[in-house]
Amino acid sequence: MPSPSIGEREREILTAIVETFIATGEPVGSRTLSRSNREGLSPASIRNVMADLSDAGYLEQPHTSAGRVPTPEAYRYYVEQLTGKARLSHESESIIQDSFHGITDVQEFMERTSHVLSLISHNVGVAMATTGPRNALEHVYFSRLGDQKVLAVVVTKSGLVRDRVLRLDISQADLDLAARYINDNFRGWTMEAMRAELARRIEQERSEYDRLMKSIEQLYNQGALATEQPSQAVYVEGASNLVANEQDRQHLQELLKTLEEKQKIVELLGAYLDTKQEAVRVVIGLDEALPSMRNFVLIGAPARVGDEVMGSLAVIGPTRIDYQHTMTAVSYIARLFDKILNESE
Amino acid sequence: MPSPSIGEREREILTAIVETFIATGEPVGSRTLSRSNREGLSPASIRNVMADLSDAGYLEQPHTSAGRVPTPEAYRYYVEQLTGKARLSHESESIIQDSFHGITDVQEFMERTSHVLSLISHNVGVAMATTGPRNALEHVYFSRLGDQKVLAVVVTKSGLVRDRVLRLDISQADLDLAARYINDNFRGWTMEAMRAELARRIEQERSEYDRLMKSIEQLYNQGALATEQPSQAVYVEGASNLVANEQDRQHLQELLKTLEEKQKIVELLGAYLDTKQEAVRVVIGLDEALPSMRNFVLIGAPARVGDEVMGSLAVIGPTRIDYQHTMTAVSYIARLFDKILNESE
């Protein structure tokens, strides 16, 4: 298994192959490459290099006597050596500018983001606000609705609002007491810590007759203080773009199905983008996590305000996506997020 | 233009053609039909009837010497004469039972509904809660978040909760006053009426220096009291099912794109299902409203609690959908909605 050090010539040809394949979608052959190559190498020489690259695992042939197709390894290498100093196209920039006007809260921002990303990448744009347990509590608010119904609103420091209607029979006075207790004691705590501590206190007071704790226990048990928002918090847009690119109908259907299962997307973003690093992350080979996503990649970044991770945004597209452009756009919006939400604090 | 009265024989043959076409998707010819027909009519006789039905606009031929395909007119007739007394399949019923467990609020119900409908119809399920101006106000709640940010929560009698973050600089004390004023004066009013009356009062007091009205005016202008929830209130699920049915890629893409534009769906449901009638409504020929929806139909019903329309639910699918089954399912869930939300009041 020869592991040939990739020299200058190999690098150049590999890059050219990847770019040509991204542009055309056809396996690329030595002749085509020799024509478009600035320094005129003959097809035969290129063939030699190609053979080496195939051995090294960067190229594949759909069948004998077809051109070469980049492997995931090749894409990784290609992305690696991108300079990353490209500028955003004017068109994309103006789309972005127009879209984020007068945004105040995280949810809205995420919704627009998924839309904008799908527009400028011509692929699937996804964005979500982290509703995880590490958010800090701002305050809670309970209100009696009809008989036996209670509205619970939880607001986090990051501006996320989660409301749910519970089936409970508690008087407004008791609700006010409970809210007050929680707000006074736990403002600024993480949701996680608050829930744990509350559980502890409930347990402790269980034996005694404590009206307040009884209310809180009921609220707690009905999930009034959970911030997970099952499917709402993630926005997926541009699925229709897949139809144009994906030829295999079977695969297309699997893809759409996966995109509809928001939970899967949440896990995906969580797994790869829950990081404090600012950089855009490119994940090649999504099929390890989701089989239906074979030949698809994720280009995303965490959405941060200052040092705090508040969500993530990404483009999901085929391996032959325009990496440079997409990475630039993702990075741009991630920075915009920080800027917009910082200034409004 | 002979308008032949549709007699018993015509009715039977037309029904058979529609059903065969729904089952197979192929143009149906006289020979096939004669075989499957219980009273053995010869192909020739059937051809005669078919010719009449073609003249009357119920059938079409893709080309000479192909079988016949039902026109929209035929589907309308077919649906018309369905008895509608079919029972739900056991499988569907248990899917439904499992899905609506422990539901308390309208939003959740709608979300599940779209999911369930897509599952049992193998098509696109949609559902929305009406966020229209005719909802009655339950109460509002304002809370100061960070600097210059205010959380506004509006709750309607029907249990809909709408929250938004505004960029405003008002003290919590003033917010409390404003909320109290609105709650005391307008509980039970329709959103529409409340907004109109508030606008009037703001106008009236404009000249005088009234701190309270100033706050309310600011809140009003920032949209704190609007209940339209741009894209959240409508749930669309099962788009991936279209891939299996729709052959034309171009069309498929248009369809998916339309389904992504939630606003279009809201208008569609609003146009056809904002009715107090209980009955399931079948709309054949959606392309009049949405060109991309050619050859698609809508089978839906209003979601009502008592006499009040609180939303709508529907299945969107191709003309060759299983009408009977889908209608039964839609009707079942619509009744379930009434039942579940009534008992919890």
Added chain:
DNA sequence: AAAAGCACTCCCCTTGCCAGAGTGCTAATG
């Protein structure tokens, strides 16, 4: 080491052909 030449492979598009299903019309039949 790079290029040229050559024989070979494989895909895929085009063409031609034929079976099958369907139709409308006309003539026969109960």
Added chain:
DNA sequence: CATTAGCACTCTGGCAAGGGGAGTGCTTTT
């Protein structure tokens, strides 16, 4: 008089054969 049988005709769709095109690996030449 309604129904059926027969017939000539039409259109589609699948299948097979054939050939051009693009590409490869290997060998030889520069």
